[in-house]
Amino acid sequence: MQNDADTSWVQKKYLDIQYASESRSEYLDIYYPNEGTGPFPVIVVIHGGAFKFGDKQDAMLNPMLEGLKKGYAVVSINYRLSGEAKWPAQINDVKAAIKFIRANAQNLEFQEDKIAVWGGLAGGNLAALAGTSGDTKALEDPNLGHNxxxxxxxxxVDYFGPMNFLTMDDQWKVLGVKGQQHDDANSYESKLTGQKITETPRLVETSNPISYIDGNEPPFFIQCGTNDKTALPLKIKEFADILQQKSKNEVTFEYIKESGHGDQAFETKDNLDKIFAFLDRHLK
Known part of the structure; x- marks a missing residue:
């Protein structure tokens, strides 16, 4: 079981704030810098866990909390997991949380036009999708409020978010990697959609951030490990390449050499300094 993040040093925080009313999963935590006054730019953190596990207080929040020391407010969100609701409930919730943050920016001391999303694993997929899909109404649920x-x-900021679920097994076979069963009825991806992903390709395609690229994407910072055996590095690179070709904004892609899925190499000071420099360029 994953440990919780260390938030004991954060002096001002509001926990378990409801952002929508469909589920007990639709809550978020807000952390403020110990120094300085708002309004603050915001980092929205989307946890990972194969769309089935995870929580807004998981230890993967720790590197994002470093943003507090650099003048960012950090908002960590929960969303409905696949055991509770099927796709697209997860991205519906992410977008509802972003809308809640923007709608309440003045009261929460946020800058409504300075919002970043940062996610890893499944949260990386959702962060990337939030970025490329923008205000795509098909991925919003009007029942969640703030229409x-x-x-x-x-x-x-996309940490090794899996892309294009329907091609993952074939790509692994090409690379000679055995044991990948993303197309199986019991895979995390199939559990997310409610049936084998090969039987519902149109629905699965709505979870692919590549599907929404139109050149109007915000700046992206994308990283994955060369030894990642969960999210396919080549598919993540393909996503980054398409973004770089079409987007008018900065797109940074980096391989972390000899690193696997979620290795500590992503949390080193040097790596985090690069990420916060990227965020500073676009949010300050």
């Missing part, structure tokens, strides 16, 4: 408020973000 008319934009769900667009101004920057995306």
């Amino acid at each position: 008319g408020v934009s769900a667009k973000v101004q920057a995306v």
Whole structure:
């Protein structure tokens, strides 16, 4: 079981704030810098866990909390997992949380036009999707509130988010990697959609951030490990390549050499300094 993040040093925080009313999963935690006054730019953290596990207080929040020391407010969100609701409930919730943050920016001391999303693993997929899909209405649920408020973000940090579920097994076979069963009825991806992903390709395609690229994407910072055996590095690179070809904004892609899925190499000071420099360029 994953440990919780260390938030004991954060002096001002609001926990378990409801952002929508469909589920007990639709809550978020807000952390403020110990120094300085708002309004603050915002980092929205989307946890991972194969769409089936995870929580807004998981230890993967720790590197994002470093943003507090650099003048960012950090908002960590929960969303409905696949055991509770099927796709697209997960991205519906992410967008509802972004809308809540923007709609309440003045009261929460946030800058409504300076919102970034940062996610890893499944959260990386959702962060990338939030970035490329913008205000795509098909991925929003009007029952979750704040209709008319934009769900667009101004920057995306994507830690090894899986892409294009339907091609993952074939790509692994080409690379000679055995044991990958993403097409199986019991895979995390099939559990997410409610049936084998090969039997519902149109629905699965709506979870692919590549599907929404139109050149109007916000700046992206994308990283994955060369030894990642969960999220396919080549598919993530393909996503980054398409973004770089079409987007008008900065797209940074980096391989972390000899690193696997979620290795500590992503949390080193040097690596985090690069990420926060990227966020500073676009949110400050």
